[in-house]
Amino acid sequence: MAQQIPKVLVTEPIPEKNLAYLREHFIVKVGAKGEFQDENNLINAITNYDALLCMLSNPITKKVLESAQNLKIVANFAVGYNNIDVETAKTLGIKVANTPDILTEACGDFAMGLLMAVTRKFNEAEQYLREGNFSGWEPLGFLGIELRGKTLGIVGMGRIGQAFAHRARAFGMNIAYHNRSRVSPQIEDSLNATFVSTIEELAKNSDVLSLNCPLTNETHHLVNENLLKLMPSHSILINISRGPVVDEAALAYALQNKIIAGAGIDVFENEPKVHRDLLKAPNCVLLPHIASATFETREAIGMLASKAIVSVLKGEHDSNIPNLI
Incomplete structure (x- = not known):
């Protein structure tokens, strides 16, 4: 047979x-x-x-x-x-x-692009233009923030976290990170990165907080109401890890009430559904899980x-x- x-x-x-x-x-x-x-x-x-x-x-x-x-x-x-x-x-x-190991470079590129889109209001400005509202250069139009000299706090300094850090260094950003364990001195030196022992301390001292950690019982809703309140009011949250790492309702509230200044989100808590309040949140770039899409x-x-x-x-x-x- x-x-x-x-x-x-x-x-x-x-x-x-x-x-x-x-x-x-x-x-x-x-x-x-x-x-x-x-x-x-x-x-x-x-x-x-x-x-x-x-x-x-x-x-x-x-x-x-x-x-x-x-x-x-x-x-x-x-x-x-x-x-x-x-x-x-x-x-x-x-x-x-x-x-x-396959997604590292694509995700590093994407994280940098997502951060730029939030800090420089790309989506909001493009919609303004497409709706026919652009009548000429405006000195106060769509003002964002510069990245040079700002601190990028990375939660999860694995391969993708390191790839993002390398790109952020090229933009003149300072790198801090929290990880289950410290990376090697060689990696820290190459990134001029500072290890922070708690996520709370990292959140308090980061202009941009990037989530690059796996989803585990410990990281589920790692970013919640309490952590968001610790972040500076001008800070930006970036999430390209897993949706449930963030409490979406708490994030939407923080954005709507100016507890933080903006967010770039590529993954969602109940994907493909997105929390209805997050869809209406200001200065929030929402993308359909495309970090590896090359x-x-x-x-x-x-x-x-x-x-x-x-x-x-x-x-x-x-x-x-x-x-x-």
Whole structure:
């Protein structure tokens, strides 16, 4: 009897180069956008698949994993894996892969652009022009703040935090950071970065507070009403990490009541929903989770996830899969 070709479920369309690579080895089904954001849809679909390539928005819960009779690997199209019940996967002998290191440069660029958009009021000024209100140069029009000499406080000095810090240094900013542990003296020296032992102290002394930390039980609602009150009234919050790190209701209140001066947000607490008060908040740039959205990065993410699937289903040794958890 001929050996069956393994089946791979890709929950949403990804770059065609990645799909072509998978189709060289397997039978591949690609879901429609948003089709598998519902747990029940995944439970009903996953039964006979050998591998799952999923998005951060797909809930890979205990029920989903237990419904997968043939599943050998879940590969996340993301650097994190907080959407996957990793412990259940381990118990069931299902490998889990993510895509570390791939997003660093794209996210560093994006964070700098997001900060510029907030501090220089790009979106507000463009809308003003498009609505036909521009009648000439105005000495008091859309005044923002300069970055040189300001302090960027980074929460989470991993690869993306460091990439943002390098770019901010080029703009003349001072770097402070809070991390679970200090980075090496070499990294601190290269960034002229100062370690701050508590998030509260960092918030008090930062002109810009950037969130670059993973979502854990400890970081859930790390930015809340109390922390926002500690921030200077002229300060800016940047979040390209995970939505639930920020209490969106508290952030909207802080912006509307001028407790802080602005925010740039790319990820949301109940994504894709955005808190209705945040949608109306002043000087708040809201973007639809696009920090890694470059052709080069998205293809690289897909290829790393796809190669993990090929390696596992082909029975290669785990050491050949650097992104395997």
